[in-house]
Structure formats: C-alpha cells, structure tokens
Amino acid sequence: MNLSEHICLHLNEIRRRSSMLWSVLPESHYNWKPDDTAMSASAMIRHVLEADYGWHIIINQGDMRSYKTPWNNRPFTTVKEELEFAEPYRKAFLERIKQFSDKELNETQLIHPGNGEKKVLAPYLFRIGYHESVHAGQFLSYLRAMNIARPTIWD
Numbered sequence: 001m002n003l004s005e006h007i008c009l010h011l012n013e014i015r016r017r018s019s020m021l022w023s024v025l026p027e028s029h030y031n032w033k034p035d036d037t038a039m040s041a042s043a044m045i046r047h048v049l050e051a052d053y054g055w056h057i058i059i060n061q062g063d064m065r066s067y068k069t070p071w072n073n074r075p076f077t078t079v080k081e082e083l084e085f086a087e088p089y090r091k092a093f094l095e096r097i098k099q100f101s102d103k104e105l106n107e108t109q110l111i112h113p114g115n116g117e118k119k120v121l122a123p124y125l126f127r128i129g130y131h132e133s134v135h136a137g138q139f140l141s142y143l144r145a146m147n148i149a150r151p152t153i154w155d
C-alpha cells in the first residue's frame with residue numbers, strides 16, 4: 001500500500017465513524033447546541049462535510065480568497081441528504097489524493113490559508129483527519145448532553 005492509499009484509508013475510516021455518530025441524531029435535535037457561541041449539531045456536520053471541498057482546493061494550490069462552497073444558501077434538511085450531497089465532493093477530494101505520488105506527498109509544500117503557514121502535503125492530509133476526529137469527539141459530547149444513545153464507533 002502506498003502513502004496515498006494509507007491516507008485515504010485513514011480519512012475513510014474517520015468518515016465512517018463520523019457518519020455513524022451523525023446518523024443517530026434525531027431531526028428534532030438538529031439545531032441543538034451546548035451554548036449560544038457553539039455550532040449547532042447540524043452546523044458541525046455541515047462544517048465537516050463542506051471542508052472536503054475546501055481541502056480539495058487547498059491541495060490543488062487553488063485560490064481561496066473568494067472561497068464559496070456549494071452549500072452556500074442550501075438549507076440543512078436531513079443527515080442522509082447532507083451526506084448524499086457531499087458525496088461527489090468527497091469522492092473528488094479522495095481521488096485527487098490518490099493521484100499524488102509518495103514523492104509529491106512528502107515534498108509538495110502548500111500554504112494553509114487559515115494561518116499562512118507552509119505545510120508538507122502528507123502531514124497536512126493527516127491533520128485533515130485529525131480535524132474531523134476532533135469534531136467527532138465534540139459530537140459525542142453533544143450526544144451525551146442531549147441524552148441520546150451513542151453508537152459504538154470503536155469496532
């Protein structure tokens with residue numbers, strides 16, 4: 001297995017577990033949030049899903065100055081519909097990762113637009129997985145606070 005395959009396996013495994021968490025959220029709790037400054041449960045799901053679109057632009061070293069996602073002005077309907085809408089963007093992102101050689105993954109430098117720091121591509125892609133994992137942990141705490149049974153995601 002080459003490095004791009006490892007990265008995709010890692011990202012897919014994280015998404016599988018995130019999807020398990022999101023799927024137990026009742027529609028009645030989509031707008032729940034722990035406090036006024038936090039993201040709602042549905043906003044967190046969307047944040048993670050639409051990030052793939054942005055990551056794809058970043059790893060292609062595209063211009064993020066006028067960044068807009070396909071989700072702009074799109075209402076959140078259901079988790080299932082959100083996942084279906086996100087699927088082509090997720091697929092394009094993962095397909096792009098698969099095109100990178102090990103050499104490119106270890107030598108390509110890119111600039112993260114959030115802080116302007118230079119990053120090597122492979123570690124950057126692994127940190128993308130960490131970003132989603134952090135939100136999965138937050139979502140677990142949301143479910144706990146809402147008193148919703150949490151699925152076993154550790155299998």
